[in-house]
Amino acid sequence: MTLMIAGLKAVEVLDSRGRPTLAVSLRLRDGRTVRAGVPSGASTGSREAVELRDGDPQRYGGKGVLTAAAHVNGEIAELLVGRQLADLTAVDLAMIKADGTATKARLGANAIVGVSMAAARAFALLADVPLWRFLSPAGTTPRLPAPHFNVVNGGVHAPNRLDFQEFMIAPLGAPTLAEAVRAGAEVYAALRRRLADKGFATGLGDEGGFAPEIEAPEDVLLTLVDAITDAGYSPGRDGIAIALDPAASEFYHDGRYHVAGESLSSDDMIARYEAMVDRFPVWSIEDGLAEDDWDGWIRLTERLGPRTQLVGDDLLVTNPAIVAEGIARRAANAALIKLNQVGTVTETLETMRLCRDTGWAQMVSHRSGETEDTFIADLATGTGCGQLKTGAPARGERVAKYNRLIEIEAAKHLPYGVL
Ligand code: PGA
Ligand code: ZN
Numbered sequence: 001m002t003l004m005i006a007g008l009k010a011v012e013v014l015d016s017r018g019r020p021t022l023a024v025s026l027r028l029r030d031g032r033t034v035r036a037g038v039p040s041g042a043s044t045g046s047r048e049a050v051e052l053r054d055g056d057p058q059r060y061g062g063k064g065v066l067t068a069a070a071h072v073n074g075e076i077a078e079l080l081v082g083r084q085l086a087d088l089t090a091v092d093l094a095m096i097k098a099d100g101t102a103t104k105a106r107l108g109a110n111a112i113v114g115v116s117m118a119a120a121r122a123f124a125l126l127a128d129v130p131l132w133r134f135l136s137p138a139g140t141t142p143r144l145p146a147p148h149f150n151v152v153n154g155g156v157h158a159p160n161r162l163d164f165q166e167f168m169i170a171p172l173g174a175p176t177l178a179e180a181v182r183a184g185a186e187v188y189a190a191l192r193r194r195l196a197d198k199g200f201a202t203g204l205g206d207e208g209g210f211a212p213e214i215e216a217p218e219d220v221l222l223t224l225v226d227a228i229t230d231a232g233y234s235p236g237r238d239g240i241a242i243a244l245d246p247a248a249s250e251f252y253h254d255g256r257y258h259v260a261g262e263s264l265s266s267d268d269m270i271a272r273y274e275a276m277v278d279r280f281p282v283w284s285i286e287d288g289l290a291e292d293d294w295d296g297w298i299r300l301t302e303r304l305g306p307r308t309q310l311v312g313d314d315l316l317v318t319n320p321a322i323v324a325e326g327i328a329r330r331a332a333n334a335a336l337i338k339l340n341q342v343g344t345v346t347e348t349l350e351t352m353r354l355c356r357d358t359g360w361a362q363m364v365s366h367r368s369g370e371t372e373d374t375f376i377a378d379l380a381t382g383t384g385c386g387q388l389k390t391g392a393p394a395r396g397e398r399v400a401k402y403n404r405l406i407e408i409e410a411a412k413h414l415p416y417g418v419l
Pocket of ligand 1: 040041042043044045165245247313365366367368369
């Protein structure tokens with residue numbers, strides 16, 4: 001069914017960190033309106049599509065998005081409003097062509113992705129199907145993803161001394177999505193008690209995880225295993241497994257990894273991960289090495305790939321060409337999927353198809369700066385990719401996504417869990 005857009009409008013609003021982002025609303029000819037909220041990262045990969053910021057130091061420290069909003073309300077609206085749009089690809093390709101840069105730097109990836117997400121919702125509405133079904137490619141089985149709850153925050157997401165950015169718990173063994181969410185919330189509560197008992201502050205980082213003043217990642221892992229056990233679950237792939245996102249690009253300087261006061265080579269770092277995988281139920285490591293340490297990534301994948309999921313985030317930036325390079329060079333064995341890293345829903349689905357076709361695992365992801373938009377819950381479900389990370393089971397913008405999954409499951413029984 002073709003789409004005719006009657007109106008398109010972007011407004012500068014706030015994200016979950018209190019920084020400006022875009023809310024895009026799209027009006028159909030029959031008067032119905034759909035919206036999209038644009039996410040924003042803090043530990044971004046250098047090859048991500050470019051988020052357009054005003055750079056005016058008088059407003060929001062230069063982070064305003066009035067220029068990007070003006071691009072939606074001006075050039076993009078002129079391009080799309082009143083035209084017969086055959087499908088989502090037509091919408092996205094028109095914007096990519098009009099932008100004319102390889103990185104969406106002129107119109108802004110934040111402007112383009114907001115319109116792309118709203119357009120996907122408009123097509124779903126026209127087809128009278130839920131968004132997850134619209135996003136489900138032909139031949140794939142929709143599936144509720146195993147949630148990866150980020151319960152301890154460090155790195156650039158928290159003001160503590162912890163170098164690793166994310167410690168996630170993943171109820172891989174849960175029978176249903178609702179039970180997985182319950183497990184995540186119960187372990188989160190048990191973790192709060194453990195931390196408080198040990199005298200740590202239980203304030204939260206950007207993604208809703210606790211941000212204790214613990215320095216060594218192994219000490220966090222010990223506490224996590226205790227919290228899983230306290231809550232009555234078994235640590236491991238049959239129960240609750242652990243996933244890490246060290247976001248190593250952030251602590252890689254001058255060819256060395258700086259972790260808990262130590263300066264480590266790539267091989268030292270790989271050995272450290274190997275010891276963690278031996279000792280703790282760590283099933284997945286994202287950005288274990290830096291985005292410009294491809295040789296290290298290849299050695300990491302050789303060493304740990306057979307038994308550990310190794311997810312490229314900064315390394316691969318959801319870009320089909322870069323993911324293809326990762327596949328060819330055997331650097332990583334899974335891709336993190338973030339809509340705004342590549343800038344359109346169409347390209348995101350293309351990257352996901354590439355992973356599916358080559359047997360790579362994939363995990364859909366929020367950004368550290370989020371809105372109440374729940375698009376990624378539908379994306380992870382419709383594509384059947386099996387994994388979603390969207391922060392702690394706390395903070396409204398994170399919980400909104402988990403709640404959306406619960407609602408999808410309540411409306412339609414779908415298989416649950418990692419593939
Ligand atoms: P970001 O972090 O959204 O701040 O980039 C998330 C991640 O590294 O996965
Ligand atoms: Zn990451």
